């Protein structure tokens with residue numbers, strides 16, 4: 181499997197192990213932590229959901245992250261190419277790689293729209309839109325924003341344009357420069373919000389909501405029937421937040437130097453990602469409860485609640501808000517880059533296109549699909565695809581998000597785990613894991629999880645979810 185160093189370098193390599201951690205953390209940390217985690221936690225009732233989520237991160241997320249990086253570094257290819265090579269051109273496994281490309285396509289299409297919201301809020305604070313406004317006006321600004329089709333389309337175009345532009349310039353030049361500086365600043369601004377929230381907001385209310393489990397909420401609908409949806413959502417969130425299940429980390433691993441210990445680098449990424457989600461969650465809920473709002477605000481949660489704090493802070497708050505939304509847009513950009521990079525790497529390796537044409541082809545396709553999401557709360561308001569756990573119809577953007585996180589990513593993750601556990605060359609996977617002084621014992625634990633536990637858990641939840649919510653009714 182080892183290729184000559186020169187060939188590997190020509191394809192592109194991270195300048196160091198730390199750079200890989202930063203780039204992978206840059207992919208993982210994004211809207212998933214600050215927008216998605218707080219809002220679905222609210223939708224599914226807090227406590228039990230959060231604890232189950234943390235369990236998923238440990239038992240499914242971490243092992244799978246290691247797996248993707250091992251596969252990527254071993255094959256030094258995009259997901260499709262990696263599966264093709266490692267399975268010796270087996271058609272089925274090549275198809276799994278394609279599934280990853282499809283997930284990237286779907287996710288980036290609506291991710292770009294949400295990222296547009298952060299840009300819109302950035303501008304709102306620059307132009308001092310919220311000056312002198314009260315709670316209800318600040319909250320309703322969100323609905324006004326999403327019901328304006330032209331505004332939604334404009335931001336979507338700007339964000340996708342920026343993503344495409346950066347990916348065209350290649351992996352190193354495009355990414356490494358900024359991540360080091362801006363990610364710590366995002367973390368800093370979240371910490372300021374956290375401290376503000378804990379001191380001025382309802383700290384007790386937030387912590388109780390987020391960590392006090394009411395297990396019924398994890399398994400029952402409003403009317404008291406069993407539903408696997410909250411558990412599936414928690415697992416899906418672990419996939420989404422850690423950028424797993426579609427080969428983004430396979431692609432990033434493919435640029436990783438041979439000397440890096442994968443288990444340690446992955447642990448760092450999981451730790452940072454989870455920390456940021458929790459900090460964002462706690463900050464948001466302290467402010468939410470202090471303002472006597474309900475947790476189930478839907479996808480607008482972050483955008484409704486954080487401005488309340490910024491406005492209440494006065495002049496400093498405005499400056500902080502401007503920095504915060506800009507940094508969040510940047511975090512979203514580094515995640516978006518990783519999504520587009522997967523699609524691009526595939527077109528480059530397999531269709532033999534140049535980077536420029538590969539990126540344009542993928543980027544424009546994703547942009548076009550994203551138009552449906554940009555219009556989903558205005559012109560396409562009446563269009564629904566899936567239903568939520570209580571049977572209410574969901575708009576296009578929410579449905580695409582559900583399709584990707586509850587189905588595409590877990591299905592992809594299941595096969596990735598299954599492949600490494602049962603099909604990949606034993607000597608090679610062990611060599612990859614132990615490289616850079618990896619521990620033999622940890623290898624055994626990881627390999628056991630990825631063979632018997634991770635894929636089985638994912639499979640069971642998937643079967644329940646598909647049965648219940650796609651209406652097969654096998655278990656009724």
Ligand code: TRP
Nearest residue numbers: 208210211212420421423428515
């Ligand atoms: N993890 C990113 C976030 O939390 C989103 C993301 C980037 C992603 N690349 C991905 C999700 C690949 C799934 C797969 O915002």
